[in-house]
Amino acid sequence: MAAWSRIGRCAQLSLSQSLSRIVSEGGGGASPAEAASAMRGAALSRGRGHHASSLHSLAFPGLAGRSACAGGHLLQTPPSSRGIGTTPAMLHPASAAAVAAELSDAETREPEAAPAPPPRMPSLGPTKPAEKPRLVVLGTGWAACRLLKDVDTSAYDVVCVSPRNHMVFTPLLASTCVGTLEFRSVVEPVSRIQSALATHPGSYFFLANCTGVDTKAHEVYCTAAAAGDGLPSDPYHFKIAYDKLVIASGAEPLTFNIKGVKENAIFLREVSHAQEIRRKLLTNLMLSENPGLSEEEKARLLHCVVVGGGPTGVEFSGELSDFIMRDVRERYAHVKDHVKVTLIEANEILSSFDVGLRQYATNHLSKYGVKLVRGIVKEVKPTEITLSDGTLVPYGLLVWSTGVGPSEFVKSLDLPKSPGGRIGVDEWLRVPSAPDVFALGDCAGFLEQTGKPVLPALAQVAEREGRYLARLLGKVAAQGGSKAHCAGKANLGEPFVYKHIGSMASVGRYKALVDLRENKDAKGVSMAGFLSWVMWRSAYLTRVVSWRNRFYVAVNWATTLVFGRDNTRIG
Numbered sequence: 284m285a286a287w288s289r290i291g292r293c294a295q296l297s298l299s300q301s302l303s304r305i306v307s308e309g310g311g312g313a314s315p316a317e318a319a320s321a322m323r324g325a326a327l328s329r330g331r332g333h334h335a336s337s338l339h340s341l342a343f344p345g346l347a348g349r350s351a352c353a354g355g356h357l358l359q360t361p362p363s364s365r366g367i368g369t370t371p372a373m374l375h376p377a378s379a380a381a382v383a384a385e386l387s388d389a390e391t392r393e394p395e396a397a398p399a400p401p402p403r404m405p406s407l408g409p410t411k412p413a414e415k416p417r418l419v420v421l422g423t424g425w426a427a428c429r430l431l432k433d434v435d436t437s438a439y440d441v442v443c444v445s446p447r448n449h450m451v452f453t454p455l456l457a458s459t460c461v462g463t464l465e466f467r468s469v470v471e472p473v474s475r476i477q478s479a480l481a482t483h484p485g486s487y488f489f490l491a492n493c494t495g496v497d498t499k500a501h502e503v504y505c506t507a508a509a510a511g512d513g514l515p516s517d518p519y520h521f522k523i524a525y526d527k528l529v530i531a532s533g534a535e536p537l538t539f540n541i542k543g544v545k546e547n548a549i550f551l552r553e554v555s556h557a558q559e560i561r562r563k564l565l566t567n568l569m570l571s572e573n574p575g576l577s578e579e580e581k582a583r584l585l586h587c588v589v590v591g592g593g594p595t596g597v598e599f600s601g602e603l604s605d606f607i608m609r610d611v612r613e614r615y616a617h618v619k620d621h622v623k624v625t626l627i628e629a630n631e632i633l634s635s636f637d638v639g640l641r642q643y644a645t646n647h648l649s650k651y652g653v654k655l656v657r658g659i660v661k662e663v664k665p666t667e668i669t670l671s672d673g674t675l676v677p678y679g680l681l682v683w684s685t686g687v688g689p690s691e692f693v694k695s696l697d698l699p700k701s702p703g704g705r706i707g708v709d710e711w712l713r714v715p716s717a718p719d720v721f722a723l724g725d726c727a728g729f730l731e732q733t734g735k736p737v738l739p740a741l742a743q744v745a746e747r748e749g750r751y752l753a754r755l756l757g758k759v760a761a762q763g764g765s766k767a768h769c770a771g772k773a774n775l776g777e778p779f780v781y782k783h784i785g786s787m788a789s790v791g792r793y794k795a796l797v798d799l800r801e802n803k804d805a806k807g808v809s810m811a812g813f814l815s816w817v818m819w820r821s822a823y824l825t826r827v828v829s830w831r832n833r834f835y836v837a838v839n840w841a842t843t844l845v846f847g848r849d850n851t852r853i854g
């Protein structure tokens with residue numbers, strides 16, 4: 284709440300400052316009437332094809348035309364230098380509507396009529412020369428959180444925008460679906476990762492989705508993620524001015540536009556997904572015990588289908604089979620023989636792993652009751668999947684894990700794109716045609732002209748990019764380039780280089796795969812079995828974000844080992 288009232292105050296402050304500048308300096312000492320006429324002219328010029336940011340520049344010349352670089356010097360730059368023309372800015376629909384309303388007003392108004400106030404959107408205005416530069420970070424995933432953890436908060440005020448206030452330790456998410464781990468054990472609030480977000484006066488966390496980026500005006504448009512009684516409108520839009528912007532908004536599950544997937548399948552990317560899977564699994568187990576159900580209906584309810592044989596699909600199938608072998612048999616003895624797991628994959632499972640490991644995983648999963656089906660899903664209905672060969676697969680729980688692709692937000696941004704549609708970056712993770720904008724993690728990929736491949740959508744890539752960028756931003760700040768438009772000549776140091784350290788996947792029943800080869804064709808250590816499982820657990824225990832979570836995870840594993848998994852259905 285405090286943050287919101289601070290935004291409100293900032294909005295009022297920046298608006299009144301802007302208006303007083305219109306009077307005192309707008310158009311070089313123009314009278315209020317001339318300033319008003321300039322605003323109308325700007326609105327009309329947009330109607331003739333100009334972008335809304337030109338309205339901003341003309342109406343608020345004091346804001347648009349100034350920037351403060353190192354040493355607190357005020358540089359008077361022409362409004363057009365605020366951004367590079369090759370990256371058209373994006374206008375938020377809400378402000379577009381407001382501008383359109385003003386336009387129609389302006390067209391019908393008499394020239395002498397008093398101007399309508401400019402469209403108001405609550406905002407965190409541009410930083411003043413004496414203030415610390417503002418680093419705006421979109422997302423609270425692997426990339427953003429690593430950056431937030433390492434960034435020098437004495438050099439930057441940080442503002443984080445994300446629809447969730449925590450980071451998810453995704454490699455252990457599958458374990459929460461069946462109760463091996465508790466949900467709390469795999470999440471870390473972002474304010475614990477970077478305490479400045481909660482304590483520094485110029486730093487904030489906003490629970491919101493970014494909906495647009497205006498690279499010319501150096502602003503991002505946001506919509507509050509949770510409508511609440513405390514907000515003046517629903518949806519609630521606001522904007523934030525940035526000196527540096529880091530886009531780390533991740534990716535979205537790929538559905539290949541297959542009919543019915545979005546409506547009927549559950550993805551496995553967020554804690555809310557894991558909660559939904561757990562609830563549905565336990566509900567189906569209990570429903571199937573009701574009297575009067577046919578054998579066929581019981582079999583359907585208790586048929587868990589996983590689509591996608593990548594590491595996530597395989598790990599989830601392994602966890603499920605473990606749960607069934609160990610816990611369901613004991614606690615749902617009436618229906619235990621009906622519970623089945625099917626893993627559907629169009630090609631080979633774990634295609635990025637060594638061939639020997641793939642074979643091991645196939646044998647292991649089959650031995651512990653996971654049916655592997657080679658097939659392509661054509662359509663998903665609420666209780667049945669149709670494969671391309673016409674086979675019908677009835678199901679009670681469907682988990683979809685077929686990889687990720689660019690999100691709608693990333694697709695909507697008018698920024699250069701890498702092969703595959705991610706935000707295109709150079710070797711320093713900069714978006715070339717948008718000054719002061721960086722992108723990293725699953726939402727970013729090297730541009731084709733860098734000659735580098737788009738890196739895999741992995742936590743280890745995202746995390747290392749976050750660490751690299753925190754260091755780069757520190758270097759930029761040390762050279763006085765941290766304010767908007769000031770990093771032009773800064774020496775950024777070495778470009779980002781990624782070296783793969785290997786992959787791991789657990790397959791259930793205390794077994795895992797460890798593939799330490801640098802890439803698919805390289806030579807190196809690859810092993811499977813109990814020792815690999817010990818390595819898998821130790822590696823992830825040490826990688827968990829905080830000591831608090833490390834403790835939770837260790838306790839959860841010990842509790843599950845001694846008492847079995849918790850099968851309480853809550854909610």
Ligand SMILES: Cc1cc2nc3c(=O)[nH]c(=O)nc-3n(C[C@H](O)[C@H](O)[C@H](O)COP(=O)(O)OP(=O)(O)OC[C@H]3O[C@@H](n4cnc5c(N)ncnc54)[C@H](O)[C@@H]3O)c2cc1C
Pocket residue numbers: 421422423424425426427444445446447453454455456457491492493494531532533534551552553595690692723724725726740741742743744745787
């Ligand atoms: C179940 C599972 C298991 C995995 N296991 C492994 C593994 O073992 N090893 C490995 O290397 N990788 C693994 N991965 C992949 C890894 O999690 C991702 O590559 C990694 O999360 C990418 O990090 P990111 O920061 O780019 O995106 P994410 O971690 O996805 O974070 C994106 C963030 O952006 C936010 N966001 C989205 N849209 C907006 C918006 N419009 N405005 C503001 N914020 C937004 C999201 O809420 C989120 O906070 C796994 C993934 C899953 C789902």
